[in-house]
Amino acid sequence: MAGNGPPPKENAVRRNAVDLSHLEGDDVPDKVKKLFKRDGYSVATCRWWDTWVESEQSESFKATDWQRLQMLAPLVEAYFRRPGHNALAEIRQNESLLGATVTDRMRLCMNKGESNKQNNDGKPDSYPENVKDMELYRSLGGA
Template sequence: MAGQGPAPKDNRVRRNADSVDTITLAESPTDVPRLRGYARYSAATRAWWDTWANSPQAAVFAPTDWMRLSMLAPLVEQYHEEPKTALLAEIRLNEERLGATVADRQRLRMKIEGPKENKPKLAPVRDIADRRKSLED
C-alpha cells in the first residue's frame, strides 16, 4: 500500500494565479521631463539621468516616478563627489523600485522586448566540410 488518505484529484485548478499581468517594454519614452538644474550637475549625474530617461522602463513612468528620480539626482551627485555606503544604499533602494536591474524588472513583472531584427536564419552545419564551403561562399 503506497500511502494513506484519498487519492489526489486530477487536473487541479490553480487558485492563486497571478492577478497582475506582465508589462512588455518595447521602446524608450518620447516625453521625458527635463531635470531641474541639469547643467549644474556633473557629467556622471547627467549620464545617470540620461540613462534613465532613455531606458525602456521609463516609457511607463508616471509623474511621481520622474519626481522620485529628480529627488535622487542630488544624492547621485553627492555620491559621485564623495562615495558613501549609505548614499549608495539609498540610491539602490530607490532605483530598485523603478526596475533598475534584471531581478528588479522580474519582480515588477516587466519584460524588455529586444529589437526586432530580420536576420536570415542560417541552415545548420552538418560537418566541417559544409562549414568550410559556407564560409567560402
C-alpha cells in the same frame, strides 16, 4: 537569511492571468523628463539621468516615478562627488523600486515579453513538453 521564496518549478504552468496594466505608460509631459537645473550637475549625474530617460522601463513611468528620480538626482550628485556606502545604499534602494536591474524587473512583473500572453479562453499557448496525453492532462486539472 530572508529571500523571495523557493524558485518556481521548471515545468510550472501559470493559469492565472498576469495583470500588466501598470506597464502602460501615461502621456507624461516632456518637461517632467528633463533634469531640473541640469547645468548644476556633473557629467556623471547627467549621464545617470540620461540612462534612465532612455531606458525601456521608463516607458511605463508615471509622473510620480519621474519625481522620484528628480529627488534622487542630488543624492547621486553627492555620491559622485564623495562616494559613500550610505548614499549608495539609498540610491540602490530607490532604483530597485523603479526596476533598475533584471531581478527588480522580474520581481515587479515588468516583462512585456510573449511569455506572459495567453489566449482569450485563459488557456496557455503551449503545454509542458513532458505531457503525452492531452485528454488525461486536462482531466487531471491541466489547462
